[in-house]
Structure formats: structure tokens, C-alpha cells
Amino acid sequence: MYIGIDVGGMSIKAGVVDDSANIIYKEAVPTGAWRPSSEIVSDMVNLILNVIEKSGVNKSDISSIGIGIPGVCDSVKGTVIFCNNMNLDGVNLSEEIRKSIDVPVFLNNDANVAALAEYCVINKPMKCFIMVTLGTGVGGGIIIDGKIFSGFNGAAGEIGHIVINDRGEKCNCGRTGCLESFASVSALIRQTRDAMDKDKNSIMHKIAGTYDNINGKTAFDAAKQGDKTACEVVKNFISYVSSGVVNIINIFQPEMLVIGGAISKEGDYLLNPIKEICKKECYAFGLCENTEFRIASLGNDAGIIGAAMLGKSNGVI
Amino acid sequence: MYIGIDVGGMSIKAGVVDDSANIIYKEAVPTGAWRPSSEIVSDMVNLILNVIEKSGVNKSDISSIGIGIPGVCDSVKGTVIFCNNMNLDGVNLSEEIRKSIDVPVFLNNDANVAALAEYCVINKPMKCFIMVTLGTGVGGGIIIDGKIFSGFNGAAGEIGHIVINDRGEKCNCGRTGCLESFASVSALIRQTRDAMDKDKNSIMHKIAGTYDNINGKTAFDAAKQGDKTACEVVKNFISYVSSGVVNIINIFQPEMLVIGGAISKEGDYLLNPIKEICKKECYAFGLCENTEFRIASLGNDAGIIGAAMLGKSNGVI
Numbered sequence: 001m002y003i004g005i006d007v008g009g010m011s012i013k014a015g016v017v018d019d020s021a022n023i024i025y026k027e028a029v030p031t032g033a034w035r036p037s038s039e040i041v042s043d044m045v046n047l048i049l050n051v052i053e054k055s056g057v058n059k060s061d062i063s064s065i066g067i068g069i070p071g072v073c074d075s076v077k078g079t080v081i082f083c084n085n086m087n088l089d090g091v092n093l094s095e096e097i098r099k100s101i102d103v104p105v106f107l108n109n110d111a112n113v114a115a116l117a118e119y120c121v122i123n124k125p126m127k128c129f130i131m132v133t134l135g136t137g138v139g140g141g142i143i144i145d146g147k148i149f150s151g152f153n154g155a156a157g158e159i160g161h162i163v164i165n166d167r168g169e170k171c172n173c174g175r176t177g178c179l180e181s182f183a184s185v186s187a188l189i190r191q192t193r194d195a196m197d198k199d200k201n202s203i204m205h206k207i208a209g210t211y212d213n214i215n216g217k218t219a220f221d222a223a224k225q226g227d228k229t230a231c232e233v234v235k236n237f238i239s240y241v242s243s244g245v246v247n248i249i250n251i252f253q254p255e256m257l258v259i260g261g262a263i264s265k266e267g268d269y270l271l272n273p274i275k276e277i278c279k280k281e282c283y284a285f286g287l288c289e290n291t292e293f294r295i296a297s298l299g300n301d302a303g304i305i306g307a308a309m310l311g312k313s314n315g316v317i
Numbered sequence: 318m319y320i321g322i323d324v325g326g327m328s329i330k331a332g333v334v335d336d337s338a339n340i341i342y343k344e345a346v347p348t349g350a351w352r353p354s355s356e357i358v359s360d361m362v363n364l365i366l367n368v369i370e371k372s373g374v375n376k377s378d379i380s381s382i383g384i385g386i387p388g389v390c391d392s393v394k395g396t397v398i399f400c401n402n403m404n405l406d407g408v409n410l411s412e413e414i415r416k417s418i419d420v421p422v423f424l425n426n427d428a429n430v431a432a433l434a435e436y437c438v439i440n441k442p443m444k445c446f447i448m449v450t451l452g453t454g455v456g457g458g459i460i461i462d463g464k465i466f467s468g469f470n471g472a473a474g475e476i477g478h479i480v481i482n483d484r485g486e487k488c489n490c491g492r493t494g495c496l497e498s499f500a501s502v503s504a505l506i507r508q509t510r511d512a513m514d515k516d517k518n519s520i521m522h523k524i525a526g527t528y529d530n531i532n533g534k535t536a537f538d539a540a541k542q543g544d545k546t547a548c549e550v551v552k553n554f555i556s557y558v559s560s561g562v563v564n565i566i567n568i569f570q571p572e573m574l575v576i577g578g579a580i581s582k583e584g585d586y587l588l589n590p591i592k593e594i595c596k597k598e599c600y601a602f603g604l605c606e607n608t609e610f611r612i613a614s615l616g617n618d619a620g621i622i623g624a625a626m627l628g629k630s631n632g633v634i
Contacts, residue, residue: 072605082604127469142568144461151570152444155601162564165483165494175563175598177482246492247479251459251568253468281492284472287399288389 001057002311003048003065006110006303009033009085012040014047015301016055016062017308021120025055026304033086040088045100059101064311066106067093068113068303072155075107075310081154106310110303112148112157115141116313117306118258118296128254131296132159132245135261137172138180142252147313160184164243182240185216185262191233192219199229216262220269238270242277249291250283260296267295318374319628320365320382323427323620326350326402329357331364332618333372333379334625338437342372343621350403357405362417381421381628384410385430385620389472392424392627398471423627427620429465429474432458433630434623435575435613445571448613449476449562452578454489455497459569464630477501481560499557502533502579508550509536516546533579537586555587559594566608567600577613584612 001024006013008031015026027050029043044067052059071083078094094105108116115131122129129143140159142149150156160180161173168177169187181187192214196204204222208214219237222230245257263270275293279285298305318341323330325348332343346364349357361384369376388400395411411422425433432448439446446460457476459466467473477497478490485494486504498504509531513521521539525531536554539547562574580587592610596602615622 072601082601128466128473144466149445149461149569152572153570153601153605153607155605156445156568156570158567158600161567161600162479163482163560164480166481166560167484173598173600243480243483247564248568250475250478251473251565252466253470253473255469281490283475283478283490284389284399284470288470288472290470 001061001063002308003051003062004304004306004308004310005044005048005065005067006113006307007031007044007067007069007083007086008110008303009070012044012047013304014044014051015304015308016051016057017305019312021117021305021309023301023304024057025051026301027051027054031086035087037087037091040086041091041093041096044093045097048097048101062101062103064104064106065097065101066108066113066307066310068110068307069107070110072109072153073107074154075150078105078107080107104311106307108148108150108307108310109141109154109157111139112141112150113306113310114260114296114298114302115143115157115258115306116148116309117298117302118260119143119146120305120309120312121297122256126255128252129256129258130159130248130252130254131258131260132248133261133296134183134185134241134259134263136185138178138184138244139261140248148310159244159248162244162247164240164247179240179244183237183244187240188216188219188233188237188263189214191237195219195229195233202229203227204230220266224269235273238273239277241270242274242281245274246278246281249278253284254291256292256294258294258296260302264295271295318378318380319625320368320379321621321623321625321627322361322365322382322384323430323624324348324361324384324386324400324403325427325620326387329361329364330621331361331368332621332625333368333374334622336629338434338622338626340618340621341374342368343618344368344371348403352404354404354408357403358408358410358413362414365414365418376418379418379420381423382414382418383423383425383430383624383627385427385624386424387427389426389470390424391471392467395422395424397424421628425465425467425624425627426458426471426474428456429458429467430623430627431577431613431615431619432460432575432623433465433626434615434619435577436460436463437622437626437629438614439573443572445569446573446575447476447565447569447571448575448577449565450578450613451500451502451558451576451580453502455495455501455561456578457565465627476561476565479561479564481557481564496557496561500554500561504557505533505536505550505554505580506531508554512536512546512550519546520544521547537583541586552590555590556594558587559591559598562591563595563598566595570601571608573609573611575611575613577619581612588612
């Protein structure tokens, strides 16, 4: 049995996870991200003890604790190097938690951990597996030989921060035209709004009601009803996503590439055109075996499951 | 002792290489790329026997043979999947060569093999090491934990075929705006020619003599003499290279990134501005340890040495 903890800006979720990546029991507490680290760590420890107790699992059956952090970690030392919007920088979470529960503690970036979860539930050894997450931002995780690849400093896998076209918007990271600035939900909302501005007859106006209600589904929903302007928005958006996906395949040639995040709920409507573009654009396509594409299957549970599986996968590569 | 073979379109080079990646003896024969595979393989075998004999090394001291191929290989089966401009597709080079010299035979892509060579001569274990080659095309190799990363199908590491800006030229691979279409010698020559067209007073005209003599050094040489137009060409070229380099660092966070190929002869004049751009643009820069940059050190010997080291590094990851 493993404990998986998903540390987010709003809530900290913890779960007891079995060897087959099933959540036995889970619970969450508010993060209170503004608080000092000692309080956050204390809540984390209480949450762990709580889920163990409520799961009915024996404390001695817990073989490790894994934690997914929205930031960069030193997974060997168990230290948070930096954490977005939270006072955990420099905290040795491993040491802190082991004061209460003395089992190995593994840390990693939350996007990497989600990728590990999606890999584990497929339950098939793969040389390379990649997850691209199309959410508020664009993230990703690289799994090589069943382990998270996080570079020599813990910061690898920033798939959202590859420039695909320097005509793009300024990205939060400081560059211009990162994949994230074209292929995130925020980017899609911006693209949708711009298109609505230009076409006052588009049914996107009816679907969204007001501009404030535009979301990542607006253009997709209108496109499915045949709205030409929406179809154009979706077509362009998918071409941006594909540009990043082809770049990643040309670099990694993974057995499988999984797309997650809010936009992945569009399923085949998103995946089929990506596959078509990859067929045309991926290097060596048709000359050797090709990458399989899937939509992520775990949704919000990926954070807990992947963190738990950090123990099973025996750390990182 | 290891045998390394560098298969190129013009010549096949072979060398006897010791455990410390030193070439003991090397020799080359013309490839005759148009010939049937049996003749090419036969020449390869004779070349191997020849370099062993002339090196004075005992045949029984050769522990493996490694071959770098300009194409994609199945390194487990020892088969060439496809080979650029040469009739080796589908040939099981391992089986063919073992008929004459029965030691393990390792195959890999030539750019990957060159990266392995540069890694081996540094003689320091690294979690991730990347070489980017700025030559006629842009190539690269990814070394993870001392082994070549070539994806599940042998075709990974095509660093030159990531789109950095879709305003670029059409690339040979079919995409538009690949790193190769901005940052190769061929691209630099095109950029130099375009700039010379616009500035008839540039000393690049004097340096090159005729348009046919423009090469990858023309703009660099003129820039070093203070020619403004040439400085602009070099500045833009380096910004394209850096765009690719930052993308790669954001994905891999390697301990070291080495730049090779003809343009790497510019040394610090090339490397220093790349470092400056990386400082500004790389994700997590300053927050954790950062990538070290170097110029490749082996030149044309990288092919032989890296191929030989395929045996020492025990294959691929």
C-alpha cells in the first residue's frame, strides 16, 4: 500500500493506493497556501494519518509516501526547491513527514506525477511514455523505462515551454510563443474571444452568453453544431497542439502519447485530427513503428495515484 | 578494445578504439553508396579485418563492433531500418558481420553515436547529456545515464526537426520552420546571401568573392571585422540556434549541452551569446542548478569513437 499526496494551490488531497493503482480511500483539506510551511506540513501529516486510519489499512502496510508538488523538487534529498504560490521553498518534506511516519518519502513535480499515474494504469512496460496536459497551462511528463525523467536538477519535462512560433503571446515564463501560449485553456479562451469579436453572428455568442462565460468548451461546442467561425478556432487550436505534439514525438519517439487536462474531455474530436497531422508531419512516420495516441483516463485522481506510484516505480531516472 | 565504424555517404571509416576512447588506428574506404548492400557489407568486413591487423591488436582482444548509420536502426536486432541515400534498408548488419568476426555488433544513428563519443571523452557520469550538431543539417543525440536514448523505434533525437517558427522555410522533412531550416549551415548560407543582396557594401562580398563561395564562415568572419550587416546575420542566426537550445533544455534539463558541427568551430563567439540567451529564457534558470555548455571536441573522429563506445556503454536506453 502506498500513500499519494497531491499538493495544489486550493487543496491538498491524500489517498491510500494499492499495488494496482486503485485508490482505496481519499480525502482532502484546504491548502491555505498563504500560511507558513510548518502549518501546511502539519496538515499534510494529519491528513496522511487520517486517510490511513479511515482506509482500514494497517499503518505497517504502508511502504512509502509520494508527494506531487506544483514546482521543482530534489527527489533524492526530498526537498522542495521551489513551489508555485506556496511557502514550501527549501522545505525538506521527506524529513518533516518521516518525523511522524517513518517510511520512504518521494517527491516530484505534479505534472510528472500525473504522467506516471497514466502510465501505471496502462500496466504495460514501455520504453518511453509521454503525457501532455492541456489545462490552464500546458504541462507534461516524460516516463522512461517506467520512471519519471526529471533531468539532473528536477526541472525537466516543461513541455509547455517550448517555443513553437515566436508570433505568439508573451508567455508567463518570459519567452514569446511557447506551446502554452497557444495550446492552453487560457489561450483557447483568448482565441475564442477574438473570433467572436470578428463574427457577431457566430453561435458562440449564444453558447457563452457573455464574454466572461467563454471557456475551453465554447468553441468546441459551437464547432460541433457546424458554426464556421468556431470550426476555424478549433482547427487552428488543434494545429497548435499538434505542432507541439509532433515536436515531442520527433525528439522522443514514445510508444504512447497521452493527452490530458480539461481540453482532453473533447476525446476523439480532439485526438483524431492530431493523429492525422502527426501522420503527415512526424519524422520517420511509416518507416518504423509509430506512437500510439490516447486520452488520459484518470482525471483529477491522477495526482494522488501518480504520487503513490512514485514509491512503486522506485523513484526517478 | 572496440571497433567503431562510421558509415557516411562518401566514405566508410573504421577504427580500433581503446577503453579510454582513444583511436589506436583508423582507415577509410569510399562508400560507393549506389552499390548493392552485399558489396558495401563486404567492404565493411574487409575494412574491419584490415584495421585490426594494422593496429597490431589481437583479434581476440576485440570485444565488440559498433556502427553509426545515417538513418534509423533496430539496435536490438542489429538491422538497418532505413538508411539515407544508401542501399542498406532492411539489412541485418549484425548477422552479416558476425559471419566473419563473431563479436557483438551494435548499431545506432550517426548523430546519436557522435553524441555518445562526446559524452564518453568527458569521462564523467551524467544523468543527461545532449549534443546539438549544426552542420549541413541540424542533428542531435540524447544520452541518458550514459546510454543513447533512441525511443522505442530507434528514431528519437531528431532535434533538428522541431518547429521553432512556422514562418521558416519548408524543411526537407515536410514541415515548415524546423530548427534545421533556421540553424543549419545551409540556412546560414541562405541568410548570408539574402543579407548580401540587400547590402552591396557589406565586406561579406569581398570575403566570399562570388555568391557561390558563400559558406558558413562568411557572415561570422565579416562580423568579427565589424561589418554591421554581417553582425545582424550572426545575431539572428544565434537567436534561432538558441531558440532550439532553450526548447531542449526546458524539456531535458541536461547536465551538459555540447554544440558540434561545422559552425561550432566559431567557439566562444557562438557559445557566449547562446549562454546569455539561455540565462534569460530557460525555465527554472537561477532556481536550481543549470546546464553547462561546451563546444564539441572530437570533430570528425566522433563517428568512429562513438560507434566503438556503443559496445562499452552496453547498448541503448
